[in-house]
Amino acid sequence: MRFKVLLLLILGSILLGCSTNETANVTLKVFHAGSLTEPMKAFKEAFEEKYPNVVVQTEAAGSAATIRKVTELGRKADVIATADYTLIQKMMYPEYANWTIMFAKNQIVLAYNDNSRYADEINSRNWYEILRRPDVRFGFSNPNDDPCGYRSLMVIQLAELHYNDTKIFDDLVAKHSNLDFTEENGSYILTMHPSEKIEVDESKIMIRSMEMELIHLVESGEIDYFFIYKSVAKQHGFRFVELPPQIDLSSPDYAEFYGKVKVVMANGREVSGKPIVYGITIPKDAENRELAEEFVKLVVSEEGQKILRELGQDPVVPAMADNPNIPQSLKELVEI
Numbered sequence: 032m033r034f035k036v037l038l039l040l041i042l043g044s045i046l047l048g049c050s051t052n053e054t055a056n057v058t059l060k061v062f063h064a065g066s067l068t069e070p071m072k073a074f075k076e077a078f079e080e081k082y083p084n085v086v087v088q089t090e091a092a093g094s095a096a097t098i099r100k101v102t103e104l105g106r107k108a109d110v111i112a113t114a115d116y117t118l119i120q121k122m123m124y125p126e127y128a129n130w131t132i133m134f135a136k137n138q139i140v141l142a143y144n145d146n147s148r149y150a151d152e153i154n155s156r157n158w159y160e161i162l163r164r165p166d167v168r169f170g171f172s173n174p175n176d177d178p179c180g181y182r183s184l185m186v187i188q189l190a191e192l193h194y195n196d197t198k199i200f201d202d203l204v205a206k207h208s209n210l211d212f213t214e215e216n217g218s219y220i221l222t223m224h225p226s227e228k229i230e231v232d233e234s235k236i237m238i239r240s241m242e243m244e245l246i247h248l249v250e251s252g253e254i255d256y257f258f259i260y261k262s263v264a265k266q267h268g269f270r271f272v273e274l275p276p277q278i279d280l281s282s283p284d285y286a287e288f289y290g291k292v293k294v295v296m297a298n299g300r301e302v303s304g305k306p307i308v309y310g311i312t313i314p315k316d317a318e319n320r321e322l323a324e325e326f327v328k329l330v331v332s333e334e335g336q337k338i339l340r341e342l343g344q345d346p347v348v349p350a351m352a353d354n355p356n357i358p359q360s361l362k363e364l365v366e367i
């Protein structure tokens with residue numbers, strides 16, 4: 032009798048274990064650019080509603096830092112989404128990924144709040160003069176970690192050409208840091224050497240790893256302005272100066288002009304000025320590939336496009352793939 036009871040208990044435990052495993056939640060890991068934090072919250076909610084047994088785990092960082100989690104730290108991700116699609120190509124191909132879908136656009140603005148110095152004066156014509164004032168402090172993200180950082184530097188250098196003022200970058204950045212562009216045959220190149228740490232005078236400039244970390248610095252009054260994507264400024268209720276399209280990295284019409292500036296990051300990779308386009312991919316070693324494909328489908332679908340628009344970001348319609356290696360399930364939703 033005791034043996035039968037013990038046997039029933041063991042069988043019951045086995046059956047319960049099987050039942051638990053069948054209904055256990057699957058974790059889908061999504062590593063993404065900081066500027067996608069709000070859209071990813073919305074994508075997560077929409078995806079989990081469709082797939083109740085899936086928990087979408089999102090993790091934000093600068094785009095380059097996001098990719099390094101996989102390529103250098105050996106961490107597993109099911110989906111990677113960056114604020115510069117070319118970083119996926121340059122940092123993940125061919126070992127870690129072999130396709131990229133371009134799904135969203137953006138532009139650089141100069142954000143601030145009501146308490147920022149000279150908030151009632153600044154506009155698209157005088158913003159660099161306001162930043163030149165000795166009592167004004169501003170920030171941008173680390174160009175080695177985050178595309179918004181190197182794009183901010185590109186915008187400031189392009190401003191010299193657009194406003195015909197050769198001292199803008201020098202006055203705003205070079206005088207207060209070890210960052211500077213050099214002119215070579217009509218191109219302007221900023222090189223960050225691996226052995227050199229970025230140094231800034233924090234009485235004028237503050238740098239953080241990703242652009243999202245600058246938000247509280249403005250809210251606390253530690254800085255007056257920061258360079259950020261328009262979508263992020265809108266999502267967090269900041270006022271902002273909308274910069275001319277000739278320098279805000281938003282327009283394909285000025286792609287050739289944007290290309291006059293280049294940044295060489297500490298890892299040796301060179302990025303050129305170009306219109307801002309976001310990219311998404313599934314790493315080769317993704318543990319939940321089918322679910323990852325479904326998540327990417329959501330991002331590039333009409334529902335995903337609507338989410339982006341509602342959060343102040345323009346989608347790429349239709350989404351564009353850089354080569355035919357994308358999964359078959361995604362091919363009908365994108366152009367190659």
